[in-house]
Amino acid sequence: MKRFICCILILSIMFSSGCVEKSVQGNKNEELKDYMVYNLGKAPEDLIMLESYDLRQQDLLVNLFEGLVSEDDKGKINPAIAESWVLSNDDTCYTFKIRENAKWSDGSDINAEDFVTFFSELLSKDIDNRYAEQLYYIFGAEDYRKGKCDFNDVAVRAIDKKNLEIRLNYPCNYFLNILSQPIYSLRKLNDSLKTWKKDYKDILYSGSFIIDDLSYNNDITLKKNINYWNEDSIKSNEILLTCIDGSEATLAAFENNKIDLFTNPPISEFKDLVNSGKAQTASSSDSSLLIFNLKKEGIVRDINLRKAISIGIDRSNIANEILNGTVKEALSYIPSNISDGMSGKFINKVFFKKDLEKETAQSLISNSEYEKNKQTLKLIYLDTLENKKTCEGIAKKLNENLKIKIECQGYEQEEFSEEIKKKDYDMAKIDCEGNYDYPLSFLEQWISSSDINFYGYKNIQFDEKVIKAKMEKDKIKKIELSKEAENILMEDVPVVPLYFYNNIICKKDSIEGIYTTNKGNIKLDKVSERK
Incomplete structure (x- = not known):
């Protein structure tokens, strides 16, 4: 009797955590499966991601968070949280108009002041940021980074609730290209991002998806962000990200129908995958x-x-x-x-x-x-x-x-x-x-x-x-x-x-709507699975 009760308790805990249904170790052909599975590879240590570079790990940033602007697969810069922008006559001052319906995942408004705080954190001398020099185009940014002034002296300011002004030292015709990078996706650089694997529920998301669950083997369940300004364009309500490390193991999971999408297959298998139509390539910088x-x-x-x-x-x-x-x-x-x-x-x-x-x-x-x-x-x-x-x-x-x-x-x-x-x-x-x-x-x-x-x-x-x-x-x-x-x-x-x-992308025929940015990040907002 004690053994029976113990088993019931264990099963109850497993189902409440979501591990049974979401784990790629289970049967992917079961009827309960109604989500696309993408193998991210090794899970990132944090969601700040300013100290190192990993294209696949940055896929999390571009799907969980969004910046002022975004980049499409042709390299075109498109409006994102900023619905529009105006450039001054001398090409040194950008005024971004924040969308009225731009919201954090908890439903609170995203305002211009959120970006002021974000840039102050990105440029702080107290944070390791290998990308900080890119923002030295902004007036006062270098001095602030080096501890020579306060952020009040940096030319990033909220004109009002929905208008953000960024003034540069001199014209930079690729400044929007810089801002379109994943690392400039708006997020609050707090401890929750550092300990995201246990504190993902406390994170405020600004992009297409939120993290809804994280299983014992690091399977990440993404759910549609219902407060995202462009929520109607998101095709999938749920997507599962696995963290299988190693190209051979990933290919085996793909062949066994445990994942639907992954990148960078084993070198020895590349040509066969292309010839069979399971892999496609895109240029990378x-x-x-x-x-x-x-x-x-x-x-x-x-x-x-x-x-x-x-x-x-x-x-x-x-x-x-x-x-x-x-x-x-x-x-x-x-x-x-x-x-x-x-x-x-x-x-x-x-x-x-x-x-x-x-x-x-x-x-x-x-x-x-x-x-x-x-x-x-x-x-x-x-x-x-x-x-x-x-x-x-x-x-x-x-x-x-x-x-x-x-x-x-x-x-x-x-x-x-x-x-x-x-x-x-x-x-x-x-x-x-x-x-x-x-x-x-x-x-x-x-x-x-x-x-x-x-x-x-x-x-x-x-x-x-x-x-x-x-x-x-x-x-x-x-x-x-x-x-x-x-x-x-x-x-x-x-x-x-x-x-x-x-960029080598391997996917099942049933997966539609996959696209990459010109940089090579995979966007999941248009993904759907053909039944």
Whole structure:
């Protein structure tokens, strides 16, 4: 009798928590299932997300929260919480009109003052924010970030309840592109976002969905936000996000009908999935780079060695053989799908060939210090299968063709970050994100004062070109200066472009309405499942 009562209690607890119906371990074909299942991958540690970058984890931000503006799959900037905006005659002052029906998930009004508070928190010197420099276009933002003034001196103010004014230091024709990023989705940066896995009920949401439940294995149940200003456009009442980590395990769950949608399948299975119609690709602005540690005294400071390596890499082999067509060869530093801010695309020049340039590379090596001192170079990388295969492939080819000896070493995330800050490596394979849709997003990361430039590259001419491009009012001249800056970067070769990522989306035929932003984030508001 005691055993019977105990079982009844356990079943009662399980059903009340929602774990039985929502868990992907259960039978997905059961009649109770009436929601789409998307595998997010590894769940984020917090919902503040200002310290690190993960495209898939940021999918949570774009679906739970919304900013002043949003970006569509073509890169077009659309009204979001701001229904409209006016730009001053001198192109330095934006006035955003907040929607009358913009509300938090508890039904309370979203007002201009909420954005003032939000920007003050984003720029606070007390919060770690790798993106803070992007907002230095705003008058007073840099001084406030550095503790030199109060936020009252920053040009972000509420004119009244529904009108927000942001004044810039100088014209920035891609400022709305910056604001369209997921990290500028409106949220209250409080402890509930840090401890979201247990406090998700206390969070105020501003986007299409809210978190309604979180199971013991981190399955996240999203429910339609009934107080969202555009609630009628949301197609699904409920969506389940799973957090299966690892491409092989995710594909197995997909094949066993436990999930309906996921990204980035195993490299070895990519072509079969495309041929079967289960996978589709979209371009991405994210790239993979080889960087040289110029903080270290020694051989990598030899520019002939760096140039030899840059043209001695077989990009076609990496993209098509090692990574099975999942990426695209990077023949320039800035991707070809980036906007020029004038309704066109940024086009500079092709710096590299897809195949290695063996003879030219050998000539450069013969004139380098490496020819006199054939030491082994240390190449470090974040320990993933893709990175391991790529780095070992690069090392093998450079040894075969140029007799350059390279030792590859992978590290877990924390260790890798620490290694990058040290001087005890020669090269590192890193990923570079396109923060916003404009060429300066890529170039400003390499100026000597950038918080992201850990690698010791410093060229005064390059710094001046980037700073002039940022301050230039004429849109054509801004692009010309950006081209000149990219030319300097590629001539100095502190960094070697390897490949541009593709966004690879695998989904069941029954899933409709999936789309990605130009940045690559998956939006779920239009998703429905065909019965």
